[in-house]
Amino acid sequence: MFGSYNRFQNKVYKDAMFVSSLDFITSLIAGVVIFSVLGNMAEELDLDIRNVAKEGPGLAFIAYPEALSRLEWLPQLWSVLFFFMLFLLGLDSEFALLETFLTAVYDEFPSSRRHKVPITLICCIICYFLGLPCVTQGGQYVLNLMDTYGGGYGVTFIAICELIALMWGYGVNRFCDDLEFMLGTRPGLFWRACWLVISPLVLVFIFVYSFWEHKVIKYGENYEYPVWADGIGWLLALISMCQIPLWGFFILLRNCWNVKKVVTPESSWGPGDSEARIKYFQRRSTGLVMTEKLESQGIDNPALMIESNVK
Incomplete structure (x- = not known):
């Protein structure tokens, strides 16, 4: 982001x-x-x-x-x-997490960047009220539940899907071509092996092993969470994990008569910088290796141009 x-x-x-x-x-x-x-x-x-x-x-x-x-x-x-x-440590972590979410919103709806301050304020207020249960008398139990289920399983599953989609769907060679076009250097065999095989296998092993070894969480040595609390924890994990297969199934169902469209990039796909975009598609159409150094230094995200124009 x-x-x-x-x-x-x-x-x-x-x-x-x-x-x-x-x-x-x-x-x-x-x-x-x-x-x-x-x-x-x-x-x-x-x-x-x-x-x-x-x-x-x-x-x-x-x-x-x-x-x-x-x-x-x-x-x-x-x-x-x-x-x-x-x-300060918590504050700078909050900046990073909140900006990740807001950047996704701005990229999807570029016009919303004109209202960055009120949107950020609304998100901060919502996060404040969502965090209030963590500072109540039972807040430590809530925090422990969120920390256990809200991050580990969901983050690992999303990382697996990203690696498989990017390296096996989009293609590791095509991805390396894009990096070479953008950075001027091509990733070596070690990085390609990690992205293509080693990292997915390691993450899948961790994900499966975590499920296999899962037990109802405890707080301290004696308190064991009730079954309904464990169910709430799994619901938190599924909220993030189910987004990928559910939206994938929805898009596939909506385009069931044209499956090729599902795996075809949108017309806006490609470098956001105009000069880099022209050279990129020229290179792809001719099949040449993309090693030419670009003179353009434009920002890759065209949505940011809206903010620049406002200023």
């Missing part, structure tokens, strides 16, 4: 490597901090480290504040900085 804001020839793989490297370093530093704090607490309390804190929110809101309170130099200041860091 964020690619909509990039120039057509933006070296997106460099951005991906940079962000992934920062994420790896941050996780490494956080792991060192967490285990050093837990180890010190386990030593002082004379407990096994597994009994000091459990995974999840308890680690951030129980174990860490306890550790910060034991600091000799200004524990109040470190506590304020720690929770302010958590606030």
